[in-house]
Amino acid sequence: MAQAAFTLPELIGLLGHDDVDFVVDRKELVLDPATAVLRESGGIDPGLERKIAAMEDLAWQGRRPGNRRRIVFRYLMSPTEFTGTGVRASRNELKVDGDGTVRAMQTSAVETIEAGLFLRSIGYRGIALPDVPFDEGLGVIPNELGRVVEASGTYAAGWIKRGPTGYIGTNKTCAQETVSSLLTDFNAGLLPAPGRTRTSLSGLVAKRRPETINLRGWRAIDELERRRGSEAGKVRQKLTDTSEMVQVATQKSSAKRRGVRVST
Secondary structure, three states: OOOOOOOHHHHHHHHOOOOEEEEEOHHHOOOOHHHHHHHHHOOOOHHHHHHHHHHHHHHHHOOOOOOOEEEEEOOOEEEEEEOOOEEEEEEEEEEEOOOOOEEEEEEEEEEEEEOOOOOOOOOOOOOOOOOOOOEOOOOEOOEEOOEEOOOOOOEOOOHHHHOOOOOHHHHHHHHHHHHHHHHHHHHOOOOOOOOOOHHHHHHHHHHHOOOOOOHHHHHHHHHHHHHHHHHOOOOOOOOOOHHHHHHHHHHHHHHHHHOOOOOO
16 A cells, blocks of 8 residues: 555545545555554654555545445556456565565455456556666666666666656656766766767757757746736746747747847
8 A cells, every 4th residue: 555656645636526435445455564664663754654544544434325436446456357347356465575675466366346447557667778777677777866776977867767656846856866966976076078068969959859948948938927927916827838838938048149138
């Protein structure tokens, strides 16, 4: 249960629907030993504790009478076969490796769940790159604070770094960690000298992705969003049309290069 990929805000938003019943089987709310110890000692992440507590509350509520819509959460189950009228799933057990990694291991127990509609949502798995270390079991590039193991001068960020977990805020923190490692190594003289200049890199990006927005363009978008938001009595009014964003960004950037002042 602790390994469930959904975030706490997602769970809170889902549970806010009063016209839906949520069902959880108490027997499936199993914590791996490491998480159980952390929870017992009070050292568990507060967000994870709230997720676990919310699911436990649902399990004790049980299914209410009536024909209301319901969502059933199933844990420790892996789909193995579609039968035409349902899906056959195997029961899993949580095993802890010597390095503390928790893995779901398939058992011989099988269950068939009848269903008339199937929505495939199997998540994300990283793909190995040539000459870059790769953990086939976890589907990530092995790294330490973003530094790729056994590949000096190579860095990773995002899901290929840590697996398909977290949300926008998590990715920001993840990127900050990697960039911090990169800058530390650069300042320490540990990175090889670049083969080309900064100007050549900018030219390559402009050639391959002419719609790319640079920092000056992003600031133009930020300025316009804040101004429109102020006029509407809000913090900002987001631009939702990609073409408009590119137009605002490129117009400001082009004018800056020509020395022209533009009001958007």
